[in-house]
Amino acid sequence: LDYAPLEAARSLRHKRTRTIGLILPDTTNPSYSILVKGVEDTVFAQGWSLLLCLSGYEATREQAYAEIMISKQVDGVLYVLSTTDTSPVARLYKRQIPIVAIDREVPGFKLDCVLADNFNGSAAAIHYLLKLGHRHIGLIVRYSSLSNITERIRGYEWALSQAGIEKNPALVIAGGFGFEEGQRAIKELLRLDPRPTAVLASPDVVAIGAIRGAIDAGLQVPGHISVVGFDDIPVSSSISPSLTTVALPIWEMGRMAAEMLLKRIQAQEEEWSPERIVLPAHLVIRESTGAVTEAHSLLAGGDE
Amino acid sequence: LDYAPLEAARSLRHKRTRTIGLILPDTTNPSYSILVKGVEDTVFAQGWSLLLCLSGYEATREQAYAEIMISKQVDGVLYVLSTTDTSPVARLYKRQIPIVAIDREVPGFKLDCVLADNFNGSAAAIHYLLKLGHRHIGLIVRYSSLSNITERIRGYEWALSQAGIEKNPALVIAGGFGFEEGQRAIKELLRLDPRPTAVLASPDVVAIGAIRGAIDAGLQVPGHISVVGFDDIPVSSSISPSLTTVALPIWEMGRMAAEMLLKRIQAQEEEWSPERIVLPAHLVIRESTGAVTEAHSLLAGGDE
DNA sequence: GTGAAAGCGCTAACAA
């Protein structure tokens, strides 16, 4: 026959909708769009559906989505926090809606989470640059108190301190989300004296913008400045010079978070302790990084 | 109070869920991820929710999603067809679920649709290359009978014929979805004798791969070969050389398709004739294209 | 085994 049971009626009866919500900032960012795919693939494979909610980094929009999650009675929520306002999480938490935090922790809540090892990823990048002889290493990163960002900064500072290099706040530049912000940020960095010979720019999108900004400033990458990114999005291996970057298993994060959430939903235990998965990051060395050469010192000194 | 009405109950009562479905191939592709954003922004702004379904270019998966749309009783579906199998559309159509086709037509169905002007976009790119003096112009495009693709081919052929250049099937190479496929495809093109001096590669992702492939082959872009893309995704302006490309208003397509669908849902008319919107494409000239020079003829002749 | 009935939470219709 041509019969399909109405989910609305089943949901009303069972008090479960076989739907989960995914709240994240913006699919336009390639990193998030891979995450979405990891989530959707898993959710579909297990017979569930996905409600997609893009917060656009706005707290008010996240609040609205939390209300929607509640009235739509989703069975659980995957949450990529994008602001410092955790009230939407609190709303869901009170309603006992299972939540899995992705990519960053939600301060003040004991939640399941799937994270990447941002600290060690960042440190690995800096170690590598140090090994190439770089001593003046900049960091371009979005200004944020979200744990993924703070961990990257911590990894950067730790690796430098390990090498006995003292902290220089001028080398840390506020980045953003897009290519233009990378272009802008590197120009700021290039004005410093002595000029940094390498930079860790996060995420990849910003690093790609930074490369472009350096080229526009008449420099060669990596000839005059080395650039390392963060995330390893597909385009990073295809540009020229290809981008050395800290690869994160983003699709995998989406998959694992979705699996964790669906497991929790189906377990329905009264007592549970939050699970916390930290996935490894690893450095992928490509063409945008190179050893310090004479060219650096020649240029870095005088003509600015 | 802390009261939020249960959507499942309201849905059962009203026979509408205030949810629409979006079926599209893959968020990993930047073009589609912008489309998703255009749709989600609009759907959210009007108080609706979005069920995201990624078909992965698989007909079986699209069929499964059609069944889900039916049992979830979504109020309408935005459909980016990805295969030649239109049976999922037929399922939805029979159930009288409003459908808006995006980016490509669904052959055999009278549907609302929001398209881009692929024909004129493609033709504009070729005209521009012709104006630069190119005569041997390749085309890298996915092999597909979807209307967006066939229109691009038609625009390419038409513009060449207008210039009195006869059709050469060897210049049309099967591309794909990803960067690697662009890299592979251009190598095929570069083996031809005479070697093409320009190529229209679609989408941008493939064009970016093609640039990389040309560079890997020891050529300069645009010095030895000009490359034009299709879509204008954000990264295209940030790579070096930046990509000349046929810009499509993708976010706008998502927005207009969502608006059209929501309007249709709310109108609930018995009689209506399908609406068809074709959004203009326009060429964005950047650095990956240049005039034919001596370098081309010198290289194109002998050493292969 | 097979079949009828109650109820999930909401709202539209109707009664008071």
Next chain:
DNA sequence: TTGTTAGCGCTTTCAC
């Protein structure tokens, strides 16, 4: 105005 009720389509229970 305000309050009561019936029923959306499903499932589970309970009666036969």
